[in-house]
Amino acid sequence: DTEVTQTPKHLVMGMTNKKSLKCEQHMGHRAMYWYKQKAKKPPELMFVYSYEKLSINESVPSRFSPECPNSSLLNLHLHALQPEDSALYLCASSQVANSPLHFGNGTRLTVT
Amino acid sequence: DAKTTQPNSMESNEEEPVHLPCNHSTISGTDYIHWYRQLPSQGPEYVIHGLTSNVNNRMASLAIAEDRKSSTLILHRATLRDAAVYYCTAFSSGSARQLTFGSGTQLTVLP
Numbered sequence: 623d624t625e626v627t628q629t630p631k632h633l634v635m636g637m638t639n640k641k642s643l644k645c646e647q648h649m650g651h652r653a654m655y656w657y658k659q660k661a662k663k664p665p666e667l668m669f670v671y672s673y674e675k676l677s678i679n680e681s682v683p684s685r686f687s688p689e690c691p692n693s694s695l696l697n698l699h700l701h702a703l704q705p706e707d708s709a710l711y712l713c714a715s716s717q718v719a720n721s722p723l724h725f726g727n728g729t730r731l732t733v734t
Numbered sequence: 735d736a737k738t739t740q741p742n743s744m745e746s747n748e749e750e751p752v753h754l755p756c757n758h759s760t761i762s763g764t765d766y767i768h769w770y771r772q773l774p775s776q777g778p779e780y781v782i783h784g785l786t787s788n789v790n791n792r793m794a795s796l797a798i799a800e801d802r803k804s805s806t807l808i809l810h811r812a813t814l815r816d817a818a819v820y821y822c823t824a825f826s827s828g829s830a831r832q833l834t835f836g837s838g839t840q841l842t843v844l845p
Contacts (some may be wrong), residue, residue: 626777664835664838665821714777714778723768723778725770726777
């Protein structure tokens, strides 16, 4: 079990669908992250929220839209995805800058 | 971003020490070095981190070169449960911190 909870664990969606990935942590961490991981590759940073404000967007296409409703929750809204967007999407949190990341176990996304 | 390079794979015998190397020659003076490991079907797990000094915790030790261009993760007695992909990462302090993962080392532990 991890202290960062991601839902759903698996998601299959068509290219015209709209879906959302959710992430929750109750460790009081003030930084939260979205990563994308393709098979046999390292995680790639997508977005960073610090104190509920978007601080880093790694040139991610607009079909991915992050949202941080409060310090415990992080969402990733998906719309008009492509099959190449199929991957494991990982959420992480950290107490403050430079502190260790705590990862969830990810959402396995398949775009058909 | 600081770039990290690691060997693709390493093998170790059970109950023997393992030294996993990482090169990060472009690291800046304020970049922290972090190590994570990832088991199949799980998210990465934090192992250890440091800035300049060698660090120890219950999982491992981190030896950082004096010039900070490389580091070594040391597992003192490998177990079968230590078989995983080990990622060395470096990231910047300050408000624009980023965490860039290296390509990772697949550690195989032989019984």
